[in-house]
Amino acid sequence: MLNNHIKTMVVGVVATLVFWAATAAAHHGWNWAEEEQTEMTGTITEIYIGPPHPRLMIDTPDGPWQVDLGNPRQTRDAGFVDGVAEVGDEVLIRGHRHLDEDEKLIKAVRATINGTDYTFYPHLLQED
């Protein structure tokens, strides 16, 4: 009988964990972000180019934002490599903001720095 009890407990805990993980997994597509593309401008405070995910931290009038770039290959193919941008550079980001307004995170489709466009997702770029 103890066995049945343990089984029930294990099943309950595992089911909870799976559900928890599933709600989180929804994050990994782009359905966590707005459908619509928007633009924002900021000053670069941090640049990370490398695995698992290249990103920028920028200062905006709205406070600090995280900018997720493409994956390492997409980021390199976009021409965004070490040396093309520096902390302190102004950047124009076109991309999808997080649906939750409190999450200061934008998924960049394109970044423009010093007049150069770096397009991480050319096929997703929506022109106004």
Next chain:
Amino acid sequence: MLSALLLSVGDTALASFMRQSAIAYPIVSSAHIIGLGFLIGAIALLDLRILGMVQRAHIVDLARLCSRFAAIGLCLAFVSGVMLFSVQPTTYLNNSAFLLKIALIGIGLMNVAIVHRLPQWSTLLETGAISPVLRVTAFTSIMIWLATIVAGRWIAFV
């Protein structure tokens, strides 16, 4: 002191290789998953056998084999994990899911250390007799390691 040491992992040649190579990260990441497969697979099998939810296997053989497999998996996961960590130590040390995962691994390893010192564990290895205390530690073990996986996966979503 400790955090300075951990941060300096990011300044090693290995870390810059991990950041720059196109294939190193995916390969080491795969090694980490293989390590987890060995570790969690072996642990789950033995824990479920001790809990009576798996009944076919011979417990003495299984206990010895699974302990060894789990140890191999742990070594692989640890080495690959340090390499993955080296890519951006600051980020990971500021990631609450990462810190939780490390704490869970610490608790899991303490559980291992305790179990292996229990006279009941020696008895199990000699006679196959499963005492109630081992059921408690087996239940604790499987919960901790499953939680470790969830916390680890959560690192990307903090």
